[in-house]
Amino acid sequence: MILVFSVFLLSLLVITALAVVRTENLFVAVMLLSIFSLLMAANFFVLDAADVALTEAAVGAGITTVIFLGALALTADQERYGRQASRVGLLVVSVLAVLIIYSTFDKPRLGDPDAPVHQHLAPWYLENTPVYMDFPNVVTAVLASFRGYDTLGEVFVVFAACIGVLFILGVAPGGKVLERDDQDSGLKHHLIPQVVGQLLIPFIVLFGLYVQFHGEYGPGGGFQAGALIATGVILYALLQGETAALKAIPRPVLMGLVIGGALLYGSVGVACMLMGGSFLEYSVLHSNPIKGQQYGIILIEAGVGMAVCGALLSIFHAFAARPIRL
Amino acid sequence: MNLLELLGYFNYWVFAIVLCIGLYTVIAKVNLIKKLIGLSIFQSAVFLMYITMDKVEGGTAPIIQKGVEDQIFSNPLPQVLILTAIVVGVSTLALGLAITVRIKESYGTIEEDEILDAD
Numbered sequence: 001m002i003l004v005f006s007v008f009l010l011s012l013l014v015i016t017a018l019a020v021v022r023t024e025n026l027f028v029a030v031m032l033l034s035i036f037s038l039l040m041a042a043n044f045f046v047l048d049a050a051d052v053a054l055t056e057a058a059v060g061a062g063i064t065t066v067i068f069l070g071a072l073a074l075t076a077d078q079e080r081y082g083r084q085a086s087r088v089g090l091l092v093v094s095v096l097a098v099l100i101i102y103s104t105f106d107k108p109r110l111g112d113p114d115a116p117v118h119q120h121l122a123p124w125y126l127e128n129t130p131v132y133m134d135f136p137n138v139v140t141a142v143l144a145s146f147r148g149y150d151t152l153g154e155v156f157v158v159f160a161a162c163i164g165v166l167f168i169l170g171v172a173p174g175g176k177v178l179e180r181d182d183q184d185s186g187l188k189h190h191l192i193p194q195v196v197g198q199l200l201i202p203f204i205v206l207f208g209l210y211v212q213f214h215g216e217y218g219p220g221g222g223f224q225a226g227a228l229i230a231t232g233v234i235l236y237a238l239l240q241g242e243t244a245a246l247k248a249i250p251r252p253v254l255m256g257l258v259i260g261g262a263l264l265y266g267s268v269g270v271a272c273m274l275m276g277g278s279f280l281e282y283s284v285l286h287s288n289p290i291k292g293q294q295y296g297i298i299l300i301e302a303g304v305g306m307a308v309c310g311a312l313l314s315i316f317h318a319f320a321a322r323p324i325r326l
Numbered sequence: 327m328n329l330l331e332l333l334g335y336f337n338y339w340v341f342a343i344v345l346c347i348g349l350y351t352v353i354a355k356v357n358l359i360k361k362l363i364g365l366s367i368f369q370s371a372v373f374l375m376y377i378t379m380d381k382v383e384g385g386t387a388p389i390i391q392k393g394v395e396d397q398i399f400s401n402p403l404p405q406v407l408i409l410t411a412i413v414v415g416v417s418t419l420a421l422g423l424a425i426t427v428r429i430k431e432s433y434g435t436i437e438e439d440e441i442l443d444a445d
């Protein structure tokens with residue numbers, strides 16, 4: 001039964017991807033891409049990756065769409081030569097597709113417990129998470145502690161990308177611009193989005209906080225929580241206009257979140273060194289090593305959540321606040 | 327090879343097809359935003375391949391419940407890699423879109439051939 005459902009979802013995925021490529025209207029393409037992400041999240045869930053599904057649903061279907069729409073408002077929503085097919089391109093990708101499909105017959109089939117990928121590191125993580133951390137979610141344990149360096153790098157990539165966007169879009173466009181009229185911005189005059197949206201925002205933010213602090217016990221953690229809280233604030237900005245959202249969370253606070261989050265993560269690592277361990281070795285933070293691990297993970301997850309939430313909101317405001325050049 | 331065994335490869339076939347759809351969009355379309363959309367699709371296909379590899383038959387999400395014996399868990403490692411990759415993916419995508427916005431302001435178009443003509 002689950003196999004049939006999975007085949008159905010994957011077929012929809014291919015159909016949506018084809019539709020995204022075929023449409024000439026970029027607005028339609030972005031909306032279809034959002035559906036594509038949601039289908040992908042459902043697929044991840046069927047494949048037992050609950051944490052990844054939550055991330056894909058919040059980031060792929062939510063925030064990516066909003067950022068794309070912000071960029072479309074500043075560029076164009078129609079593709080000029082969408083229908084012209086490239087024969088060479090088609091030939092190249094068809095050959096590549098056939099080659100990849102041919103090579104998949106050498107791979108272990110889906111769910112094979114003897115596949116090489118399940119033999120090497122994963123059993124060790126599954127066995128030792130209860131020993132070293134004493135909490136249930138192995139994904140969080142690997143993310144925050146066993147592979148803490150990796151996650152630190154990812155947080156700094158998000159940080160750098162946010163700074164890059166702010167630099168690129170921070171320069172005034174030059175020439176004649178169309179200043180955005182705040183009276184018309186947002187969905188102030190639309191009753192149904194107003195009522196439903198206002199009701200939803202507190203619950204979205206509350207769920208974000210739950211995911212942040214419950215990440216050790218269920219699916220979730222800093223990355224998902226940051227994205228969810230950012231989604232809630234972006235919904236507020238869409239309903240009440242961008243100025244109102246900036247009033248609620250001003251730009252300096254957003255920058256503080258991005259920088260503070262990345263700094264918090266790094267300084268936990270340094271604190272571990274000062275207390276006699278190696279970088280990001282949380283066990284030394286408390287006399288009981290298990291407690292130390294748990295404190296360290298809670299702290300760095302908070303740093304990740306702050307950095308991701310601040311970065312995504314800064315990026316959103318950078319696109320939304322930019323005047324349109326005529 | 328019976329049908330059920332063949333279906334075990336279905337995820338990888340979808341990965342190959344979606345990957346190639348994304349690649350085709352990147353190389354054949356001239357609109358810069360469409361290229362970025364293609365890049366997102368390409369990226370999602372890679373995520374699908376990694377997550378497909380993590381599945382263990384009869385397994386469940388790697389969240390260990392105390393007091394429940396003989397549970398089989400799927401592999402947590404690919405999940406961790408992809409979880410962070412999704413968030414990094416959206417940040418780099420935003421960077422690409424920001425550059426596209428600046429190109430539009432400087433050249434008045436986001437169609438690649440028109441930009442090349444203007445240069």
